[in-house]
Amino acid sequence: MAVFQLDNYEPEVYRRKARMISFAMAGQLIIFGMLFAMLLTSALGNSIWLNALGVFLGLLATSALFAVLKDRPWMNEVRYVWQLKHHLSQISGYLPTLRKAVKEDNRVALDILTFYHQGMTQLAELNGRTTDDDAERLAEKMEVKLKREALELPETVDQFDPQDLHAFKRR
Incomplete structure (x- = not known):
């Protein structure tokens, strides 16, 4: 892919x-x-x-x-949203493992979770919804942002390679 x-x-x-x-x-x-x-x-x-x-x-x-x-x-727009949903769904199957790896400062996991949060925000905007009602996700997003700053990584991640998930085990 x-x-x-x-x-x-x-x-x-x-x-x-x-x-x-x-x-x-x-x-x-x-x-x-x-x-x-x-x-x-x-x-x-x-x-x-x-x-x-x-x-x-x-x-x-x-x-x-x-x-x-x-x-x-x-x-284009509809196809893009289908692909975005597919990738976000794919990532969500790895969230517990990714969260553990983020606590260990794994940069690939940080990139994937950053992409995940950006994608979820964009998907909500495209569908006319807000993302402010999920306190747990907002806290995780802030934790990832602070870790990225501490490791001097860029604030955003604009691409996702599904091959990066192979380093992590599914739930």
């Missing part, structure tokens, strides 16, 4: 595009599901299983179209 770089996107643009894409995909699923169900039941007779198969085929068609369209430039 490649190194992931934090980028700046406008929260309003992301939310507008995410809503538009969600509505379009939901509408497409409904139309494809009804179309396949109608075709199957008209050709093979009326059955709950044929209707369910039609919905399933609609889901497959919607997924296939979405897979084709996901690399389009107008999907």
Whole structure:
């Protein structure tokens, strides 16, 4: 997996595009599901299983179209947030081990946790939420910041290499 770089996107643009894409995909699923169900039941007779198969085929068609369209430039913000969520989720599986390593001044763990906190903050901003309600995470963020200052490390980490996690054991 490649190194992931934090980028700046406008929260309003992301939310507008995410809503538009969600509505379009939901509408497409409904139309494809009804179309396949109608075709199957008209050709093979009326059955709950044929209707369910039609919905399933609609889901497959919607997924296939979405897979084709996901690399389009107008999907940049949504694709970026999916990747960010994936990496933050990946890191969260290692948090207990990373926290122990931070107490031992492990620089890689400090970098990963710094990226994690920056990513969580950015994700909250993009989704129009605040991060001020989690006192434990704020305390950990401050601890990491102070350790970075003591070790004379840069305040921010703008990229994450998933290979760095291999040095740490999962929970």
